[in-house]
Amino acid sequence: MSAKDLGITVKKDENLSEWYTQVITKAQMADYSSAKGFMVLMPYGYAIWESIKEYFDKRIKEIGHKNAYFPLLIPERLLRKETEHFAGFTPEVFWVTHTGDRELGEKLAVRPTSETIIYESYSRWVNSWRDLPILINVWNSVVRAEITGTRPFLRTSEFLWQEGHTVHESEKEAETEVMTILEIYKQLVEDQLAIPVLTGRKTEREKFKGAVYTTTLEAIMPDGKALQMGTSHHLGQNFSKPFEIKYLGKDEKEHFAWTTSWGVSWRVIGALILSHGDDKGLMLPPRIAPTQVVLVPIFYKEADKESILKVIRELAEELERAGVRTYVDNRTQYTPGWKYHEWEMKGVPVRVEIGPKDLLHNQITVVRRDTGKKESLDRQTARQTIMRILEEIQSLLFERASKKMMELTSTATNLESFKQLLEEKGGFIKGYLCDESCEENIQKETGATVRLISPDQSQKGECLYCKSENSRLVYFARAY
């Protein structure tokens, strides 16, 4: 295989779908599996998931959340306890019916989400107001049968995620939790992954089955399709009642508790790839990149090798001490050119090259993945300059994606302009909407769904579909 074969053979602008598949495979992010609809998360993809995990885990622990683990298999009778929830999930459930050759007395669901199995425990754990709040998070995987249109990261029958499940004394406290988590998600996605999002509530039609309401983060991909990046649900007392999660309050009376649940999955890695990648491959925001700086030695004579490697190692150590994640690529079976292609494909933000000329002038050469710009830096101040460049890349990626989101956001005043905008450029389309039947009609006619209700309801308007007055402002899009 030549260095050229490493590269992507289609342009991102011309065939996003094929480009996406090639990037995932060639950057070794993920692989297909013979279990249909299931995906292998390869080490490089997993390292990105670890970055995401580390950030989010730290953030929620700082405000009192703790991790735990609940069973993978859920008895059918538990799943049935909340009717709407069961109806929503049952078509997608993978059912265990046998162990070995023995048929089970009761079917077990491979967890599609854990509300029911967790609430069974909570009903025992919660007795008094002193036991509240319960702030528990779980890192696991869930399975939901996806028959059609599976894509790595974006739509898979199994996905890694975290699911938070909290219990509170009051509705107000539960609602505050929902918003606190939504805000942490927003910071994860915007500040770490450099992907701008809209946040707000889902409509009744789009909410989580069993929730009072669902809040969401929605990003827009370069092809104009929206991607849901995470959700945080207010479950009210919808689950605490069937599961009997009750506590004796300070008032000495028994109350049903208030619960929330929230999740972010590996899907955000799909958004990361789609949002920032280019014709050379991945482009990773420095804060989430498993390797932020790769250092490549260049020598033509064996005599130069040791002195160059010495400088490379010194700089790498200096960067590591300052908290920069570095990798010294001193593999001998590959040429520098091959290495450049590989690290560009893998989206490493900064590449450092050091050759004989650099050594001579006490300098290093730095190449930015975001702009492709190559420059010589003074060796003495290289660490500080590289750290500044990493911050610049982080900002630039977010600015670019924000500009793209602005370009892909428009407003429709009637159904014709709505359809035209949807066909011509896609993206988020703002418009007024009355109630659920118009929402369904619009979806049937155009394929677009309501991604969120605009948080700004200062003005009401005429429904796009039925023209009734005093309708809410919402964001539509076709979605992944």
Place this chain on the structure above:
Amino acid sequence: MSAKDLGITVKKDENLSEWYTQVITKAQMADYSSAKGFMVLMPYGYAIWESIKEYFDKRIKEIGHKNAYFPLLIPERLLRKETEHFAGFTPEVFWVTHTGDRELGEKLAVRPTSETIIYESYSRWVNSWRDLPILINVWNSVVRAEITGTRPFLRTSEFLWQEGHTVHESEKEAETEVMTILEIYKQLVEDQLAIPVLTGRKTEREKFKGAVYTTTLEAIMPDGKALQMGTSHHLGQNFSKPFEIKYLGKDEKEHFAWTTSWGVSWRVIGALILSHGDDKGLMLPPRIAPTQVVLVPIFYKEADKESILKVIRELAEELERAGVRTYVDNRTQYTPGWKYHEWEMKGVPVRVEIGPKDLLHNQITVVRRDTGKKESLDRQTARQTIMRILEEIQSLLFERASKKMMELTSTATNLESFKQLLEEKGGFIKGYLCDESCEENIQKETGATVRLISPDQSQKGECLYCKSENSRLVYFARAY
């Protein structure tokens, strides 16, 4: 509930089984689930698992391993590829037969272990010697139907673990990997969990189904029963052949690769509880304890509160800066007495109390969980002293457990003395054994199994069962 009810109501020596159940429940380590044989890992238990994970993850990453994730559901035809492996696991497999109401064309196994699904990927990933070694680890859970004798941590139908799966160019390299991992496991268990172990190979009868050989770590519990703490398997080419994991060597010829697999599960937490706990509850070795030092303010007058809390917070910060995991227990709804009971139950190694008298004398009071010893320390040098005490506790717990293991290790020279030792004190019993049929007979007659073949084979002897000469030295025990 009074502080007294928090405590364990049976003595460890008198009823280990009931003691174990009470500790797990009252220290909030784990909870039962309505999915029979499945267990909930509660936040405190999970925090211990996180400590274990963090240590092991760091150790294997330092020597080039990376994490990845593979599908939960395995098509039956994959599981069938290695015959012995399939036969070994199939009675325990949870089978998915339906999604929603739809019957699947092919049954899917909920992973009992991942060799087969991983090797399917490896067969595509490995082409040349340049692709080797592959050093991948997975943190996940596996399920194996356990019908009888389920105990939290020790025997559950689902358990959290890590499974490592590596591919190598040569048999020698694979065997080195098996031993490298066994050594890291030993350091995890002995240096972190403070539990002494014997290490060595399993017999053919006891090895992992599909392995060439299995190496193991075996600990002895206070009741004289052995507990397998982890295993590291040399799989030879047993899997690379049916899965066609082949590479083009430096010699330009095609070769089957050599593979290994290894795993440690949450079972080690069960061993941790059994080994170190006492009548007051858990006793955690400092290196693995989620909280190493708990600080409890004691004040009788509201006027003292702030000045005491100030000193507590300063000391906690000083300890945290030095890397000590601390918790300031300033809950107002509980008395100091209640708190002492609770933290003793939870096995926190060191408790610091600061009251008005301590303040007056510029001192603090320290209570060790391992000895119960209470002493006053000079406030100025408290941090250093506490850190020294933590090291002492770590050593003492290992020493105590080592002494216990020595007491519970004996040698049998014939079947009668073997049976007598087994009944009278249990523990490890060393003896000579010829081949598999005697092994099976001894197990049938006594319930004891061979835990490992002694690494020391300098002397051969007479088989305990059939008296044939030149038999190998092995360790027997009844096991969990």
